[in-house]
Each structure stands twice: as structure tokens, then as C-alpha cells.
Amino acid sequence: MELISSEKGFELVHQSGNWVLKKEIGFSPVELLVASISACGAYVYEKILTNSNIDFTIEKVDISYERAEDKQAKPLSRVAITFSIKVSEDEQGKAERALKLIGKNCPVIQSLDPEIAVVEELIFI
Template sequence: MEFKMKDGGFFLELPYGRLDISGDEEYGFRPYQLLVSSLAVCSGGILRSILEKMRLDVQDIQITADAERNKEIANRVEKVSLHFKIIGRGLHEDKIKKAMDLTRKNCSMVQSVKGSIEVAETFEVIEG
């Protein structure tokens, strides 16, 4: 990846589009937003794949992500909370819990921040 400087930040050209990154939301995505998005979407993609392999009838997965930052230490991200709303038919919480455990173990982004950023996952099952 090659990042190029622009007014207010940097950008990256990718095959599917341009990614603008800046500490100021006026000029692009903030770095912490990309970090949190990486954790959420990596987890969501792995979870989706596991649920499909389990042959569960999942119609939608919605993820809410929140970050806790420490203003005292460079405003670093210390905790990311991910809440998954799993919408489908005939879903059992014990199977979803097993899938969530496998997701944590197999998400490269969650494993990459292990020991430095706490990642807390919760879920709810919604009959669809």
C-alpha cells in the first residue's frame, strides 16, 4: 500500500476506490475508526462464514462497535466493544455462542491486537 499526502491527511488508491484518511473527519476517515472497523468487519465476516458452515438460517448480521480511548496516553484505544445482532430463523443461543468463540479465535484483526486492546463481544438473537 502506498499512502500519498493531501490537504488534511493522506489517501490510498485501491482497485475498488480511494480511501481518504485524516485525524480530522472533514478530510477522511479517522485512524481509530479504521481500526475499530477492521475489528468489527473481520469478526463479522468470520462469524458469517462459521454460521453458514453450521447451516444456520441467518438473514442478517448487524454490528454496533464502540471504542474506549485513554486521553491520558495519546488517546489510545484501550477497549472495543462489538455487539452483534444476529437475525434469522430457529437460531439457538448455544450454537451462536460456539460460533462467537470460534470467531474470536479465527479473526486475524482481533488476534493482532490481543494483549494490547481488549475486545469484548456480545450478541443477541432476533427471530426473523
């Protein structure tokens, strides 16, 4: 991976087009971290559900985050990942229990400061 400096700000070089890492133009570095947490969590959750033989469809994933405003750099303090999922009523309990496995199996979440709370939630649709 490579970052280059341009008139727009820092860009992450990518073969299909560079990603500008500046909030006013693209996504900020903090937003990219939040996106990485949630995307990794979503892929891990899909794998857990598939391996558990649960028939499901994840319709969307909503993400919100909070920052520790009382700390100098205002690091992340909480990331909430909400999965909107279609699953049969008799499998909903299994789908809820599977959420607990995401954090231990997601390398991005495992790489975070333990003070950052990652909360996974489900909405059944």
C-alpha cells in the same frame, strides 16, 4: 498499498477512489482500525455460523470503542461488536457459543495488543 499526502491529508490510494484518513473529512486511522476489527470479526462469525449449519441473517453490526485516556497516545482499550441477528430460537444457544470462536480465528484481532479487549455481543431480532 500506498498513502499519498494531499491538501486534504493522507489518502489511501484505491482504484475506486482514494480514502482520506482524516477524521474531519473521512475516517481517522483509529476508526479504520476499529472498522477492520469489526469487519474481520463479522466475516469470521458468518463463516463459523455457516460451517455450523446455522440458518441466520446478520441484519447489522454496531461498533463502539474506548481509548485509554490515561496513556500518552490514547490507544484503543476496548472494542465492542454487537451483531443484530435473525436466528431460530432453538439455534440461539449455538449462535452465542460461536461468538467465542471469533477472536481465535480473526487475523486482525490476533494482531492486536493483548491489552485491547474485544467484546462480541448478540441481539436476537
